[in-house]
Amino acid sequence: MVDCVILGDSIGVGVSQFLPQCISRARVGNRTTAINPIDATVVIISTGSNDYGYNNAADLERVRSQITGRVVWILPANPLRRLNILNISTNYNDSVVELQNISSDRVHPTIAGYREIALQIRLNHF
Secondary structure (H helix, E strand, O other): OEEEEEEEOHHHHHHHOOOOOOEEEEOOOOOHHHOOOOOEEEEEEEOOOOOOOOOOHHHHHHHHHOOOOEEEEEOOOOHHHHHHHHHHHHHHOOEEEOOOOEOOOOOOEOHHHHHHHHHHHHHHHO
8 A cells, every 4th residue: 555645636736746755646627526546544635626517425425435544635615515525524534624825716725825735734644
């Protein structure tokens, strides 16, 4: 099993720049349906920002149910997607990290925000 993997969308891509010890399987534009779970000691998941137009709860459950390592979810800005992730994280006793320093697009963090998210993950989960 690998030590750390980052799954998900562009926010995961941004965070991966500040967590070089993690394998990144995040891709810009990924929806939750595109995530192929990889087990690791720590699995960081950033998803939901591209899941517009449908309720992603079943997809989140599919992803999470295939992981046995510790999971850290990066919460998206979208309120419904946040709620779905909070429900899943509570069911599995996972950790969550809030977005930091959200940029003018109201979806992505600034560079400083990515750095802060990575720092929180590093301090609390490694």
